Amino acid sequence: EAQVTQNPRYLITVTGKKLTVTCSQNMNHEYMSWYRQDPGLGLRQIYYSMNVEVTDKGDVPEGYKVSRKEKRNFPLILESPSPNQTSLYFCASSIRTGGAGTGELFFGEGSRLTVL
Amino acid sequence: GDSVTQMEGPVTLSEEAFLTINCTYTATGYPSLFWYVQYPGEGLQLLLKATKADDKGSNKGFEATYRKETTSFHLEKGSVQVSDSAVYFCALRVSNTGRRALTFGSGTRLQVQP
Numbered sequence: 001e002a003q004v005t006q007n008p009r010y011l012i013t014v015t016g017k018k019l020t021v022t023c024s025q026n027m028n029h030e031y032m033s034w035y036r037q038d039p040g041l042g043l044r045q046i047y048y049s050m051n052v053e054v055t056d057k058g059d060v061p062e063g064y065k066v067s068r069k070e071k072r073n074f075p076l077i078l079e080s081p082s083p084n085q086t087s088l089y090f091c092a093s094s095i096r097t098g099g100a101g102t103g104e105l106f107f108g109e110g111s112r113l114t115v116l
Numbered sequence: 117g118d119s120v121t122q123m124e125g126p127v128t129l130s131e132e133a134f135l136t137i138n139c140t141y142t143a144t145g146y147p148s149l150f151w152y153v154q155y156p157g158e159g160l161q162l163l164l165k166a167t168k169a170d171d172k173g174s175n176k177g178f179e180a181t182y183r184k185e186t187t188s189f190h191l192e193k194g195s196v197q198v199s200d201s202a203v204y205f206c207a208l209r210v211s212n213t214g215r216r217a218l219t220f221g222s223g224t225r226l227q228v229q230p
Contacts (some may be wrong), residue, residue: 004159033217042120042205042220043160058217090159105218107159 002027006091006108013081014116021076021111023091029106031094032074033058034066036087037110043090049074081115088112118143120206122221129196129228137191137224139180139206147208149173149182149189150218154203163191163204196228 004025013019025032033048035058045058049068063085065077074093078085091108123138141147148167152160164173169184178193189206203225207218 040222042222043218044220045217048217092160104162104165105160107161109157109159 004108012114023074025093029093035090118219120221125225132195135193139189145210150207152205
């Protein structure tokens with residue numbers, strides 16, 4: 001089954017304790033991205049990756065890191081989490097197409113993070 | 117910059133009622149437009165899309181028409197069901213940006229009562 005898998009789905013942590021949210025896709029997609037979802041703000045892009053070893057900042061990258069060592073995996077790293085990073089996080093992927101780029105984004109089920 | 121504005125929710129309807137969720141956008145260039153749906157506890161799923169003016173996207177009884185003159189992409193369904201209860205997101209992507217990012221609206225929660 002084609003899917004994007006995130007772990008953990010739920011996490012409560014404390015300020016400053018490093019954590020990683022993993023994301024894996026089995027569709028051989030080149031493009032992967034992280035979003036955060038906050039009430040009233042919709043989804044905002046944190047980081048994205050066009051291919052292996054190619055990553056770049058989205059709209060709200062502060063406090064986050066990513067890596068793309070393999071095509072299927074795109075972990076999100078919070079080196080020193082703070083309460084304002086409490087949010088619902090989504091990983092997404094899509095096949096890279098040329099031209100108009102109308103490819104569909106496939107989303108994981110989300111990871112709800114609470115930073116105390 | 118690019119932006120999407122959706123009507124605020126929640127929208128509460130009775131089963132078999134007609135649904136409209138308004139969406140307007142501001143974009144540089146020529147965007148593709150999307151509606152995504154998020155069911156409780158799940159990630160977002162593409163519901164429908166339109167890539168150029170006057171295109172109509174449709175799926176599962178939902179429709180939306182890309183109106184360039186009014187910069188709108190309103191979502192409609194003739195007869196909603198309880199199973200349509202979810203959060204609906206309007207989104208756009210401008211094709212000439214390398215980021216391939218979607219710009220989302222804030223979402224509209226739909227509650228359908230039996």
